Amino acid sequence: MGARMQVVIVGGGTAGWMTAAALAMSFAGRLADVTLIESEEIGTVGVGEATVPHIRFFNQRLGIDESDFIRRTNATFKLGIEFRDWSRLGDSYIHPFGDFGHDIDGLPFHQHWLHATRDDARDMPGLEACSLPIVAARDNRFAPPLDDPRSIGSTYSYAYQFDAALYAAYLRDYAEARGVVRIEGRVDAVEPHEDGVGAVRLADGRRIAGDLFVDCSGFRALLIDGALKVGHQDWSHWLPCDAAWAVPTANTGPLTPYTRATARDAGWQWRIPLQHRTGNGHVFSTRFTDPETARTLLLDNLEGEALAEPRMLRFRTGRRDRQWVGNCVAIGLSAGFLEPLESTSIHLIQLAIGKLIELFPAGGVFDPVDEAEYNRAMALEYDRVRDFLVLHYCATERDDTPFWRYMRTMALPSSLTEKIAEFRERGIVAQYREGMFLPASWLAVYHGQRIVPGRVNPLIADTPVAASQARVAAVAAACQRAAASMPTHEDYIARIRQAA
Amino acid sequence: MTQTIAIVGANLCGWMTAAALARRLPYAAYQIMVIDDGAAGDGLGDFAPMITVPPALVAFHAEIGLDHAALVGAGGGHALGVAFDGWRGDGSAAFLSYGETGAPYEAIAFHHLVGRLRATGANVRLADHALAAVAAQTGRFASDGSIAHAVHVRTDRYSALLRSLASNAGATASSTPLAAVHSNADGIVETLTLADGSEITPLLVLDCSGSAAVVAGRTSPAFEDWSALLPCDRTQVALLPAEGAPPPYTQVDAQDDGWIATWPVDGVDVRLICRVGGEGHPFRAGRRVEAWRGNCVALGAAAGVLEPLHPTALSLLLRSLARLIQLWPATPRAPVEAAAFNRAGAAAIEGARDFLVAQYAVAGRAGAFWDDRRSASLPEHVVAKRDLFAARGRLPMYDDEPFEEEDWAAMFDAMGVVPRRYDARADLVPVDAIERHLAENRARIIARVRALPSYAGVAA
Numbered sequence: 001m002g003a004r005m006q007v008v009i010v011g012g013g014t015a016g017w018m019t020a021a022a023l024a025m026s027f028a029g030r031l032a033d034v035t036l037i038e039s040e041e042i043g044t045v046g047v048g049e050a051t052v053p054h055i056r057f058f059n060q061r062l063g064i065d066e067s068d069f070i071r072r073t074n075a076t077f078k079l080g081i082e083f084r085d086w087s088r089l090g091d092s093y094i095h096p097f098g099d100f101g102h103d104i105d106g107l108p109f110h111q112h113w114l115h116a117t118r119d120d121a122r123d124m125p126g127l128e129a130c131s132l133p134i135v136a137a138r139d140n141r142f143a144p145p146l147d148d149p150r151s152i153g154s155t156y157s158y159a160y161q162f163d164a165a166l167y168a169a170y171l172r173d174y175a176e177a178r179g180v181v182r183i184e185g186r187v188d189a190v191e192p193h194e195d196g197v198g199a200v201r202l203a204d205g206r207r208i209a210g211d212l213f214v215d216c217s218g219f220r221a222l223l224i225d226g227a228l229k230v231g232h233q234d235w236s237h238w239l240p241c242d243a244a245w246a247v248p249t250a251n252t253g254p255l256t257p258y259t260r261a262t263a264r265d266a267g268w269q270w271r272i273p274l275q276h277r278t279g280n281g282h283v284f285s286t287r288f289t290d291p292e293t294a295r296t297l298l299l300d301n302l303e304g305e306a307l308a309e310p311r312m313l314r315f316r317t318g319r320r321d322r323q324w325v326g327n328c329v330a331i332g333l334s335a336g337f338l339e340p341l342e343s344t345s346i347h348l349i350q351l352a353i354g355k356l357i358e359l360f361p362a363g364g365v366f367d368p369v370d371e372a373e374y375n376r377a378m379a380l381e382y383d384r385v386r387d388f389l390v391l392h393y394c395a396t397e398r399d400d401t402p403f404w405r406y407m408r409t410m411a412l413p414s415s416l417t418e419k420i421a422e423f424r425e426r427g428i429v430a431q432y433r434e435g436m437f438l439p440a441s442w443l444a445v446y447h448g449q450r451i452v453p454g455r456v457n458p459l460i461a462d463t464p465v466a467a468s469q470a471r472v473a474a475v476a477a478a479c480q481r482a483a484a485s486m487p488t489h490e491d492y493i494a495r496i497r498q499a500a
Numbered sequence: 501m502t503q504t505i506a507i508v509g510a511n512l513c514g515w516m517t518a519a520a521l522a523r524r525l526p527y528a529a530y531q532i533m534v535i536d537d538g539a540a541g542d543g544l545g546d547f548a549p550m551i552t553v554p555p556a557l558v559a560f561h562a563e564i565g566l567d568h569a570a571l572v573g574a575g576g577g578h579a580l581g582v583a584f585d586g587w588r589g590d591g592s593a594a595f596l597s598y599g600e601t602g603a604p605y606e607a608i609a610f611h612h613l614v615g616r617l618r619a620t621g622a623n624v625r626l627a628d629h630a631l632a633a634v635a636a637q638t639g640r641f642a643s644d645g646s647i648a649h650a651v652h653v654r655t656d657r658y659s660a661l662l663r664s665l666a667s668n669a670g671a672t673a674s675s676t677p678l679a680a681v682h683s684n685a686d687g688i689v690e691t692l693t694l695a696d697g698s699e700i701t702p703l704l705v706l707d708c709s710g711s712a713a714v715v716a717g718r719t720s721p722a723f724e725d726w727s728a729l730l731p732c733d734r735t736q737v738a739l740l741p742a743e744g745a746p747p748p749y750t751q752v753d754a755q756d757d758g759w760i761a762t763w764p765v766d767g768v769d770v771r772l773i774c775r776v777g778g779e780g781h782p783f784r785a786g787r788r789v790e791a792w793r794g795n796c797v798a799l800g801a802a803a804g805v806l807e808p809l810h811p812t813a814l815s816l817l818l819r820s821l822a823r824l825i826q827l828w829p830a831t832p833r834a835p836v837e838a839a840a841f842n843r844a845g846a847a848a849i850e851g852a853r854d855f856l857v858a859q860y861a862v863a864g865r866a867g868a869f870w871d872d873r874r875s876a877s878l879p880e881h882v883v884a885k886r887d888l889f890a891a892r893g894r895l896p897m898y899d900d901e902p903f904e905e906e907d908w909a910a911m912f913d914a915m916g917v918v919p920r921r922y923d924a925r926a927d928l929v930p931v932d933a934i935e936r937h938l939a940e941n942r943a944r945i946i947a948r949v950r951a952l953p954s955y956a957g958v959a960a
Contacts, residue, residue, distance in 0.1 A: 030928050105524065106822060358894065362924035369891040373884070376896060425836040428827070432899045458830040462529040 005032040008210035012038030015332025015349045016216035017171040022353045024178035039186040049272045049279045050259040050343040053157035058350045067496045074275040075162035077142045077257050079133040085263040093448030096133035098156025099440050101475040114456045116468040125476035132479045141486040142257040152478040161272045190227035196326025211364045213328045221334035231321040238390050239317035246281040249304035257489040266403040288403040319382040324374040384435040387416040395449035427453035502531050509708030510536040512655045513543025513800035515662035520821045522669030532671040537709040542655045543800040544813040548737045550765045552811035555648045577652035577765040579750045580632040586754035589864020594914035597632035599648030605937045611909050613934050615922025631945050636749045640952035652765040687719035687794025705796040713802040720793035726785040729857050732758045732807050736780035740769040745956035757869045792841045795832035804849045812852040844900045851901025858882045862915045893919035
């Protein structure tokens with residue numbers, strides 16, 4: 001075992017404290033000493049209050065008790081995301097964290113559903129009725145999935161919606177209890193060293209040296225950009241939203257176990273229900289609207305009473321060319337940002353942390369091979385998430401505003417054009433080894449955005465419609481029964497709170 | 501209306517294809533016709549009168565109802581792994597077993613735990629911690645499926661069993677061989693003419709005719725030659741009477757210009773020499789650029805050829821068949837389906853090729869042939885895997901590649917590549933806890949192996 005490494009994390013917030021907590025759990029006090037520098041003067045962006053199911057594995061690795069976490073972060077459960085008005089005004093679909101039915105003889109259930117509903121067969125359940133998390137979500141119910149792989153109750157997963165500031169505070173307690181040293185201070189200057197960073201200087205004159213620097217400084221990207229000048233791929237031509245107004249409101253109506261994303265004239269509006277309030281925001285493109293109009297639009301479309309003045313954030317979509325350079329690794333917004341649709345930010349942070357731990361430069365050994373692998377894997381993730389997000393915008397029939405006309409007709413990444421063409425022709429859903437969105441997610445969005453396959457697999461199309469219809473009806477009935485046996489989302493959370 | 505699926509090649513590849521499809525295609529809608537291509541061979545490279553069936557095919561056999569006992573027959577032919585002699589620079593032998601090696605501890609992969617122990621000077625062999633390897637070493641075996649294993653089977657028997665299953669499921673064999681192919685510029689085969697003058701208008705032609713690719717060679721002639729990466733181009737087979745009881749594994753000895761494998765099958769030792777030049781059966785490593793073009797899909801050796809060092813021919817065929825069913829076309833012209841099929845197929849066979857290329861590139865054996873393998877310009881994925889494994893025992897993995905991360909790690913280890921570093925988390929576990937974990941795991945393996953019957957009894 002080499003000497004203990006000095007790891008310096010620049011920036012608190014979600015990325016900083018998630019990194020600190022995970023490194024503390026894995027290495028602190030043994031392989032590495034972890035220091036986190038943050039300044040209370042600088043606010044955190046608090047990326048996304050909604051997550052995807054992988055967050056549960058992150059918490060489990062840290063040994064976090066779910067009930068305690070739910071209580072302390074005012075968290076709610078999330079079975080998916082509802083998209084309103086995306087393909088046509090008046091549309092609504094849910095991208096669920098789960099499957100639609102189950103494969104039959106190696107052929108996807110979706111193909112059977114297409115066959116069963118050919119010629120607009122009346123009385124057949126919609127595709128959404130064949131997804132248990134969607135059926136439960138529409139009825140505001142929640143229960144955790146079952147282990148039995150034969151049960152319909154095992155066909156989904158779930159995530160959380162939580163107060164990101166409380167989550168960061170929760171992880172800060174966790175990390176500090178495990179030896180992470182927090183330094184209050186503002187980074188003023190970065191001292192280079194060979195191909196990386198030697199030390200950072202704080203405004204009060206202190207100098208913090210380290211072996212490994214993790215840049216969690218958000219969009220400012222103090223180290224990776226400010227000091228190391230690593231280039232940035234700009235994706236604003238594909239994802240042109242570059243600003244958001246955010247405002248919390250009082251809760252009204254039933255507590256939904258899902259996030260909502262409603263398309264607007266030049267962007268979209270989020271609605272994230274927490275236990276104590278609802279997070280709202282309007283993401284928009286300044287190329288197509290102005291901040292004042294965007295602010296008014298948000299305030300005009302709130303369900304509950306606003307609890308604060310709206311705050312505006314600016315951002316740009318894209319990713320860093322390299323996220324690990326020398327002894328500096330960028331995690332969070334400093335590494336890239338893909339806008340909050342589909343709640344990918346926290347997941348990308350989590351992935352980056354996982355890769356960093358796998359490739360940890362223990363003993364201060366920085367091997368270009370590790371750096372190359374990290375950069376390959378992370379670039380692939382960002383690129384695939386990008387394609388998935390762009391799909392929501394480009395697969396639309398809307399042409400009612402200049403924004404949507406642009407989105408509908410823009411040139412796409414070739415990797416996405418190919419995927420869409422394969423689905424449109426005959427319902428092929430790409431499958432890959434790495435990448436956060438599985439075929440069921442792609443299917444949900446293709447279907448929700450009204451891309452209808454031109455053909456069904458002939459091995460299904462040539463079989464009697466009645467057989468496929470019976471399969472679809474059976475799955476829908478099972479979903480209905482399973483959902484009806486779940487408690488309401490509100491009751492489920494109330495039980496967790498009472499158990500404290 | 502019934503549509504005809506013409507399988508060209510009444511051989512192992514063709515009957516495997518027919519058996520897989522006959523189970524899945526609605527009987528009333530399709531006629532599966534297996535047409536003799538007029539050549540002898542197995543459609544999978546014609547390397548030997550036997551073939552290695554990897555563990556992954558056992559599930560497929562169960563699915564189509566193939567009787568495993570009838571397949572293997574009397575006289576043995578089970579392989580718990582492969583013994584590689586003469587590959588490493590230090591001259592030591594290495595054993596690559598099927599099934600699991602060791603067990604992770606606190607979510608740290610086994611070979612990283614081994615890395616930690618080796619750093620303390622301990623001499624740990626992975627094979628000592630694999631059930632299949634220890635069983636192979638002690639000549640024990642269980643035929644009840646409790647140990648992952650491959651089987652060496654005679655291609656004629658395998659083919660006959662598949663033929664009877666396919667025929668029972670409705671596939672037919674033409675009584676006369678193929679005489680002529682009529683295709684257009686887009687690769688659409690309009691008619692196949694048989695020797696008796698009868699004509700077939702197929703929805704799909706599945707070319708299982710081996711390297712000759714009697715149909716795909718015309719409809720999709722472009723072939724990517726990999727002989728710069730894998731220069732072995734001749735195989736020679738000898739059938740030797742087996743002396744004593746057969747061992748339950750394959751033996752592969754490195755040679756100055758290739759390798760020699762010994763596969764015990766049915767009381768006979770099939771000895772195969774694979775090398776550069778010389779006498780024997782010629783072949784060329786490579787793949788058809790578009791395995792599916794027009795309405796002809798090349799399968800088996802018609803789609804691509806790799807030397808039979810690892811049993812990839814059947815597993816690649818099985819993957820292609822599963823993909824073909826997923827992408828089953830409605831009409832002879834199906835460019836979207838073909839493109840999707842070809843993309844995944846190319847990645848799969850390139851992944852299998854890279855495994856071979858990497859093994860040659862890290863084998864330490866001395867000699868001009870081996871020096872050339874090490875200094876050759878390697879594919880990007882091979883370089884990335886070799887370098888990251890050598891650095892820290894990890895492996896970048898790519899879409900659709902047929903070998904898993906553990907397979908790569910085991911192969912590199914067997915060839916003597918020792919990572920410079922290991923997973924940092926292994927440093928957090930006390931060495932004596934790792935030693936205890938390995939000792940307990942090995943004790944469990946030995947206890948299981950002691951309970952197994954001797955292989956000589958199974959094979960008798």
